[in-house]
Amino acid sequence: MSPIFSDVLPTHWAVKYIQTAWENYIIQGYDDNTFRPENSITYNELQKIIVSALGYTQYAEMQGGYPDGYLTYSEKYNIMNNIDTSDSNAYVTRKDAMQMIYNSLDAPLLVICKQIISKTAQ
Structure with a gap:
């Protein structure tokens, strides 16, 4: 498994979780190709x-993207209740x-299906 982020080695205890979250568009890391797995995260993040x-x-x-677009949906679905x-740039406790994860359990889950087309089926 090649590293997705320059600071997450294949031996890091969370590499599989980080990769899965990245593959599912849940995280994308920072502009410098790092994930900073040992850092705290902010309320915005x-x-x-x-x-x-x-x-x-x-x-x-x-x-509007990060953070405004995400804060719009967070507010819409009461994530910060x-x-x-x-x-919102402070580190989250x-x-x-x-509480935020619990609040998200009441939010509607949007499922987008990917259509896979086989080249041999054409």
Whole structure:
């Protein structure tokens, strides 16, 4: 398995999880081709991850991308309910992360099916 991000070695304990999230468009890392797996994440970043996991990446991108488009969908689906923070660039606490994930359970899941066409079937 070749590394997707320059700072995630094939021996990293979370490499399979990171790769799966990347393959499913839930995460994309930073512009410098890093993932920064040992860093804390911000409220904005977690909202992006949750909105992407729910399947709304394409729509959030059409609403302005990161962070505004993702915050629009986070607000629409009440991801930040019962979260008291005025700084969405602050690092998210474990308590708030769990509350945000819990809140997302009530959001509708958007499923986009990929059509696979076999070259031999043509």
